[in-house]
Amino acid sequence: MPVPTHVFDPPFNIIRCSHAVLDVTNLDKSAAFYEKTVGLHIENRDDKSVYLRASEEHQHHSVVLRKAPKAACNRLGFKVGNDGDLDKAAAFFSENGIAYAFVDQPFQGRTLQFTDPFGFQIELYATMEKRPHLLRRYDLYKGCHPQRLDHFNVFAAEVQDTVDFYARLGFRLTEYAEEDGDNGRIAAAWMHRKGNVHDFAITNGRGPRLHHIAYWVPTAMNIVHLCDVMASSGYLKNIERGPGRHGISNAFFLYIRDPDGHRIELYTSDYFTGDHDHEPLRWSLRDPRRQTLWGAPAPRSWFEEGSTFAGQAVREPRFVADVLVAD
Amino acid sequence: MPVPTHVFDPPFNIIRCSHAVLDVTNLDKSAAFYEKTVGLHIENRDDKSVYLRASEEHQHHSVVLRKAPKAACNRLGFKVGNDGDLDKAAAFFSENGIAYAFVDQPFQGRTLQFTDPFGFQIELYATMEKRPHLLRRYDLYKGCHPQRLDHFNVFAAEVQDTVDFYARLGFRLTEYAEEDGDNGRIAAAWMHRKGNVHDFAITNGRGPRLHHIAYWVPTAMNIVHLCDVMASSGYLKNIERGPGRHGISNAFFLYIRDPDGHRIELYTSDYFTGDHDHEPLRWSLRDPRRQTLWGAPAPRSWFEEGSTFAGQAVREPRFVADVLVAD
Amino acid sequence: MPVPTHVFDPPFNIIRCSHAVLDVTNLDKSAAFYEKTVGLHIENRDDKSVYLRASEEHQHHSVVLRKAPKAACNRLGFKVGNDGDLDKAAAFFSENGIAYAFVDQPFQGRTLQFTDPFGFQIELYATMEKRPHLLRRYDLYKGCHPQRLDHFNVFAAEVQDTVDFYARLGFRLTEYAEEDGDNGRIAAAWMHRKGNVHDFAITNGRGPRLHHIAYWVPTAMNIVHLCDVMASSGYLKNIERGPGRHGISNAFFLYIRDPDGHRIELYTSDYFTGDHDHEPLRWSLRDPRRQTLWGAPAPRSWFEEGSTFAGQAVREPRFVADVLVAD
Amino acid sequence: MPVPTHVFDPPFNIIRCSHAVLDVTNLDKSAAFYEKTVGLHIENRDDKSVYLRASEEHQHHSVVLRKAPKAACNRLGFKVGNDGDLDKAAAFFSENGIAYAFVDQPFQGRTLQFTDPFGFQIELYATMEKRPHLLRRYDLYKGCHPQRLDHFNVFAAEVQDTVDFYARLGFRLTEYAEEDGDNGRIAAAWMHRKGNVHDFAITNGRGPRLHHIAYWVPTAMNIVHLCDVMASSGYLKNIERGPGRHGISNAFFLYIRDPDGHRIELYTSDYFTGDHDHEPLRWSLRDPRRQTLWGAPAPRSWFEEGSTFAGQAVREPRFVADVLVAD
Incomplete structure (x- = not known):
């Protein structure tokens, strides 16, 4: 295959993968599984969604479970360097004919959502609400x-x-x-x-x-x-x-x-x-x-x-x- | 020192160490420590005592916490082969001028208590109430x-x-x-x-x-x-x-x-x-x-x-x- | 099935399983596998056999590899309490019509070999040559x-x-x-x-x-x-x-x-x-x-x-x- | 203290710490310690120096032991992004009155050495000779x-x-x-x-x-x-x-x-x-x-x-x- 050459200077700066938004059919059961079996920490929950994070994560959530009639992956989230990168990303998508939308997402603020040409539903954000990490809170470790x-x-x-x-x-x-x-x-x-x-x-x-x-x-x-x-x-x-x-x-x-x-x-x-x-x-x-x-x-x-x-x-x-x- | 020669045919058959009875000054605090920090399983509790065991133990308890005004080791327990060994032990103690008493202990029945010549307070029993062991109940593992x-x-x-x-x-x-x-x-x-x-x-x-x-x-x-x-x-x-x-x-x-x-x-x-x-x-x-x-x-x-x-x-x-x- | 009742007073006292004698077709290759991959310690080797033991074992060998034209299990070894148990075992086999033979085995001395009624080839011994155990010789740990x-x-x-x-x-x-x-x-x-x-x-x-x-x-x-x-x-x-x-x-x-x-x-x-x-x-x-x-x-x-x-x-x-x- | 603000755009791009050059008084003894006790892999050795690396490292060495009359840290090495960064670094040092020298180091080629204002002896390089990493060569793991x-x-x-x-x-x-x-x-x-x-x-x-x-x-x-x-x-x-x-x-x-x-x-x-x-x-x-x-x-x-x-x-x-x- 043609192995892609590495681009050291991309159009905008994605730092890393950040979070997944998953549609689940039984919110309580799924929340219990991720919390008690896997061992994530619930940071917020209401009737429609549960936000969880892992022990070293300062960010508010790395998994969002959303109650839905049908199970699906709703969206994959990546973190960018700073707010300006979101604008650079929007410009890039415009130039390349990729539809996008800015939305305000709970706990993560200004968020740029797009579907890539292959159908993957992605969202980008720069700054999520922070929480003290739980890395040294071994007393809270589970799963x-x-x-x-x-x-x-x-x-x-x-x-x-x-x-x-x-x-x-x-x-x-x-x-x-x-x-x-x-x-x-x-x-x-x-x-x-x-x-x-x-x-x-x-x-x-x-x-x-x-x-x-x-x-x-x-x-x-x-x-x-x-x-x-x-x-x-x-x-x-x-x-x-x-x-x-x-x-x-x-x-x-x-x-x-x-x-x-x-x-x-x-x-x-x-x-x-x-x-x-x-x-x-x-x-x-x-x-x-x-x-x-x-x-x-x-x-x-x-x-x-x-x-x-x-x-x-x-x-x-x-x-x-x-x-x-x-x- | 004179190393003792091993006695293959002792006067009665002690199988192993079995349990410790510990006097504690704050029963709730101690119970929480042994259960949540150490990870033992509480098998019985009332106002005066808490019985705990470890995961592979079929026996009802290997630690008994007893509420007391002063912390102390109350007694160390050993299990003998069978009920006849208790009688053999009593005979041995009689012959050797060691005071003993049979008592009926909760969950462990007929129990022979004695204080050895050096002040160690010991009790012997043959059959304790059994519980299914928890070795494969990994979902209950703690501590x-x-x-x-x-x-x-x-x-x-x-x-x-x-x-x-x-x-x-x-x-x-x-x-x-x-x-x-x-x-x-x-x-x-x-x-x-x-x-x-x-x-x-x-x-x-x-x-x-x-x-x-x-x-x-x-x-x-x-x-x-x-x-x-x-x-x-x-x-x-x-x-x-x-x-x-x-x-x-x-x-x-x-x-x-x-x-x-x-x-x-x-x-x-x-x-x-x-x-x-x-x-x-x-x-x-x-x-x-x-x-x-x-x-x-x-x-x-x-x-x-x-x-x-x-x-x-x-x-x-x-x-x-x-x-x-x-x- | 009829679950056998436990016999507390058997005709002779087997302490534990002790060693296996395995026929192997390539002695060097097998010795290297048991030593370097598995991590056993070679205690003795010559052209025909290699003796190995594990780290806590005081006994000279727990596996014997014997060069043979065909791979097979040659014999399974159990240790008895003392030399008198070998004689009791011989008496038991005589009474029960099981053929046996006393042989002198390298490093383990007087050994009673028999084939049980089901074809398992077993040997019993009381005292094997001892070596200092290697449990604390972590520098020698392998595999x-x-x-x-x-x-x-x-x-x-x-x-x-x-x-x-x-x-x-x-x-x-x-x-x-x-x-x-x-x-x-x-x-x-x-x-x-x-x-x-x-x-x-x-x-x-x-x-x-x-x-x-x-x-x-x-x-x-x-x-x-x-x-x-x-x-x-x-x-x-x-x-x-x-x-x-x-x-x-x-x-x-x-x-x-x-x-x-x-x-x-x-x-x-x-x-x-x-x-x-x-x-x-x-x-x-x-x-x-x-x-x-x-x-x-x-x-x-x-x-x-x-x-x-x-x-x-x-x-x-x-x-x-x-x-x-x-x- | 004044906590330094992070500089996202430094004068040249240091990727990471890379290697230490240590003066040792007994080369054989030190090499044996790093190889057999610690478990590093020797990549090159002669009478004056030994080069070692760890299992995931593609780079030729992360420790260099040099025979010397007196034990000391000879130099700490950092890897920069590419060869141009070495020139940028030289320019930066010139501007800031820090002496430096380009040398050709075995296995790592063009190397910029300097002593920082506080006495730390540092060297920078962009490309070291590569070796296949040993991460999956578990058979070679030691220490x-x-x-x-x-x-x-x-x-x-x-x-x-x-x-x-x-x-x-x-x-x-x-x-x-x-x-x-x-x-x-x-x-x-x-x-x-x-x-x-x-x-x-x-x-x-x-x-x-x-x-x-x-x-x-x-x-x-x-x-x-x-x-x-x-x-x-x-x-x-x-x-x-x-x-x-x-x-x-x-x-x-x-x-x-x-x-x-x-x-x-x-x-x-x-x-x-x-x-x-x-x-x-x-x-x-x-x-x-x-x-x-x-x-x-x-x-x-x-x-x-x-x-x-x-x-x-x-x-x-x-x-x-x-x-x-x-x-």
């Missing part, structure tokens, strides 16, 4: 001790174009999986802004859909304990894959499903990618260690299922590789 | 995930005689600390019945006093987390020593103090000692790795402070070694 | 830090009879898996002598065969690291199952295969079973949490493959349950 | 599995001026310790470029001296194991402080001394600091949780000892706070 939102992973029907689009926005490739041969097509790309393996991973598949959101946890032991807790509290079937070690990103991982089937990865261990001369790592689609270093296969659901974006039709991918891909 | 009561450690004013007495009851020496030289006196002894390093450790010092009770926890990470939780929930000063690695028993340890100052060790990693030809390990009092393999000294309080036994006068030890001892 | 041999697990063609035979020898049932219904047959039994979940597990299947030997390791992290090491050192395909949590025994486990396919479990976390009134835990064969609390299925090889005993024909099991069993 | 160089910590005699100087170079304050009161002076500052708590920490004290270099390790368990290994391999006295939890940065830490007394921190767990609106955290010098959340005091050596810079005279600090400071 698997999630520490910070780490990344989003989506299924894209037009994977190469999607990668190219986000590369123009300054997202930088760290690892990618590719068909072998001279005309090998890219099947998955891991791209970052904040200096680790990824903020945004883009995988070939029926899209636009959300594959998962991921929280960083302190150690593999927290993940082992989460498996034990889920197995003994009625959430056995919500353990979808793992625990295991990815070849990609070197992360120790677990994939679980929330009560509506939204997928969450718990994730620990990656590496620094901020050097200007950092080079992306290529994986052959044929290398099984990409998905898991230890060899245990992922279940079919993990390759096929994902959360649609509210209001977006899902398209078949432009091509189907002869290897299952959804890393 | 540092204590799994089972592991041992008691006491200060004895007459350490050699105390060791000899318990050796006659079948307690077997696994490790001991001794002065150097031909007439080196024993300063501390670790003795077991259940097949690991100890059920009962006896240390030279002002006695009779309880130095600590110890709970086994699954991993060092549980102990690290307990430190973090105590430091962030108002119990910083109750962290007395550690975490660290004992030379003795090879255990990873932490010593904490409950709201009345009763000392609790959280403990992980020891070894099997049930072979008939298992030989006790001698430590020179001069070897600093005995107390901690890593070299950090214990605070003075750890050598000097302990819980008196309710109603027992404390005597000075028969000798004072020129090295602090309270392993 | 996954194996600490002690924990248990054997075998496939038995006549599972009920095998369980009954070992129950007569004092092995005590701690957990078992059974068909549902009034006439439900036992499919697997975990039996111990040393006070934890098992020394010897007996599973219905084509037998006599060895399913696995198991080493205790300090924490789950050691097992996670072993997976990483095997995946990056050419042993990816030797990771057969796990890591995961057994319902049975509550252990965190990993199953690997040595270069000849002999299966080794790395195992941590179990519980004390030495109370006289300890009751065995029944699992329905229909309860999937028995095999793994977290739900990931074991591969077919794990249910079907095992090491034959050198010189023993393998028989079909007396019955085939309609659930795969090889816990 | 405590160090993953990447995380930061430097120095004693500065003129702490405020030093902080201001590095703030002008774009280093951003994340945490700081300060005297109480309106005229409270800064006593320590943690500053970063790469997006976590620090690349460079500056502590009031006799300076210029290096307090420590720090490597990130995956988990606290790696640090516990390092203590065990050092205690059993003749390096007990080189364990100086810990393990414990810093209040500052929330890190789990251990401080050790190499054979020449150079201090190394092993460190895990910090947090993301790259938001434009990230605010520094102030600690009162009176808050003991700053240095350790768990309360165990650091030894006197930790506050007082450090490595001088080769060829720099050490000055007394401008002020002495009435609390020991060397976090």
Whole structure:
């Protein structure tokens, strides 16, 4: 595939992935799952929505659960450097024929919402309400001790174009999986802004859909304990894959499903990618260690299922590789 | 010192240490500490007492907190093989001029209480009420995930005689600390019945006093987390020593103090000692790795402070070694 | 099934499982695997055999690798209380028509070898040469830090009879898996002598065969690291199952295969079973949490493959349950 | 103190701390310590120097040991964005009257060396020789599995001026310790470029001296194991402080001394600091949780000892706070 060249001077400055807005069908049940099983902290709740954050996050929320008749990913949020970046983004979207709107979002103020050309519903903001972080409030730790939102992973029907689009926005490739041969097509790309393996991973598949959101946890032991807790509290079937070690990103991982089937990865261990001369790592689609270093296969659901974006039709991918891909 | 020869056929069969009865001055505060900070499970509570157990314990309680005007160790409990062993024990005490009494204890039935010649208040029982263990109820895990009561450690004013007495009851020496030289006196002894390093450790010092009770926890990470939780929930000063690695028993340890100052060790990693030809390990009092393999000294309080036994006068030890001892 | 009543006074005193003698086809390759990958310590080696032990073991060896034209389990070893127990065992075998022989084995002296009525080749001994344990020699730790041999697990063609035979020898049932219904047959039994979940597990299947030997390791992290090491050192395909949590025994486990396919479990976390009134835990064969609390299925090889005993024909099991069993 | 305002547009772009050059008196002994005890990988060695790196580092070296008659910190290295930044840096130094020199350093090419106004010997480079990282080469992991160089910590005699100087170079304050009161002076500052708590920490004290270099390790368990290994391999006295939890940065830490007394921190767990609106955290010098959340005091050596810079005279600090400071 054509690997995008890194853009050091993007049209506006996205700092990192920030939050996901998820539509859920049973707000109480979902809130209980994210708070008690996963271990996030509820920062605000009313009849229609629940806002949660992880222990090191100063920001008001990294997940927003919204009561809805149908489960969906409502929106993925990224934080920009400062308010001026929102205007630069608006200018960029205007120039490129991408519709956008400024809205005032609770707890995060001036917010620029847009749907990218591939159907991903995104919002940008500069300054969210702050709360003292809870990193040293170990007495409040619950669940698997999630520490910070780490990344989003989506299924894209037009994977190469999607990668190219986000590369123009300054997202930088760290690892990618590719068909072998001279005309090998890219099947998955891991791209970052904040200096680790990824903020945004883009995988070939029926899209636009959300594959998962991921929280960083302190150690593999927290993940082992989460498996034990889920197995003994009625959430056995919500353990979808793992625990295991990815070849990609070197992360120790677990994939679980929330009560509506939204997928969450718990994730620990990656590496620094901020050097200007950092080079992306290529994986052959044929290398099984990409998905898991230890060899245990992922279940079919993990390759096929994902959360649609509210209001977006899902398209078949432009091509189907002869290897299952959804890393 | 004269190391006692192991008695394979003791006068009655003690299986293991079982429970401690602790007098506490503020029952609610203590119950909250043992339940929420340490992580034991409350099995029964009323105005006068709270019974708690650890996750793998089928038995109704391994700690009993009793409301009392003055903090003290009320009694240390050991489990015997069966009801006949209680009668054998009574016969042995009669023959040896040791006063005893049968009482009916809540949740543990027929119980034989005695005070040994050195002032330690002990009770024996054969069958306690059972509860399903909570080992697989990970959803109920709290605190540092204590799994089972592991041992008691006491200060004895007459350490050699105390060791000899318990050796006659079948307690077997696994490790001991001794002065150097031909007439080196024993300063501390670790003795077991259940097949690991100890059920009962006896240390030279002002006695009779309880130095600590110890709970086994699954991993060092549980102990690290307990430190973090105590430091962030108002119990910083109750962290007395550690975490660290004992030379003795090879255990990873932490010593904490409950709201009345009763000392609790959280403990992980020891070894099997049930072979008939298992030989006790001698430590020179001069070897600093005995107390901690890593070299950090214990605070003075750890050598000097302990819980008196309710109603027992404390005597000075028969000798004072020129090295602090309270392993 | 008829659950055997525990025999508190067996005809002779087996203390615990002690060692396995494995026939291997490439002695150097196997020795390197057990030493460098698993992390056992080589205590003796010559052209024909290699003796290894784990870190807390005083005994000279807990695995003996013997060069042989064909891979097999040669013999499983148990330690008895003292030399007199060997004579009592010989008397018991004579009375029960079981052939036996006294041999002098290197490093373990007087040894009583017999083949039980079901084809399992066993040896008993009282006193093996001792070595200082290596528990505190952390500088020598390698691999996954194996600490002690924990248990054997075998496939038995006549599972009920095998369980009954070992129950007569004092092995005590701690957990078992059974068909549902009034006439439900036992499919697997975990039996111990040393006070934890098992020394010897007996599973219905084509037998006599060895399913696995198991080493205790300090924490789950050691097992996670072993997976990483095997995946990056050419042993990816030797990771057969796990890591995961057994319902049975509550252990965190990993199953690997040595270069000849002999299966080794790395195992941590179990519980004390030495109370006289300890009751065995029944699992329905229909309860999937028995095999793994977290739900990931074991591969077919794990249910079907095992090491034959050198010189023993393998028989079909007396019955085939309609659930795969090889816990 | 006057907290420096963050400079988003510094005169040249430092990416992160990169490497330390340490003068050692016994090259073989030091190389063995860093390789076998700490667990770094030797990338190059000759009679005069040894180059080592940690597992995720693509760069050729993050520590250079140089044989010298006297132990000292020779130089601290930072990586800049690209070669043009070296020229910008040279221009900046010219304008500000700071002497510098371009040299050609083995394995890292064009290198700009300067001594800052406070005596710290620094070098900047843009591109070092690359090696495939060893993150997935778990078979090569040794010691405590160090993953990447995380930061430097120095004693500065003129702490405020030093902080201001590095703030002008774009280093951003994340945490700081300060005297109480309106005229409270800064006593320590943690500053970063790469997006976590620090690349460079500056502590009031006799300076210029290096307090420590720090490597990130995956988990606290790696640090516990390092203590065990050092205690059993003749390096007990080189364990100086810990393990414990810093209040500052929330890190789990251990401080050790190499054979020449150079201090190394092993460190895990910090947090993301790259938001434009990230605010520094102030600690009162009176808050003991700053240095350790768990309360165990650091030894006197930790506050007082450090490595001088080769060829720099050490000055007394401008002020002495009435609390020991060397976090």
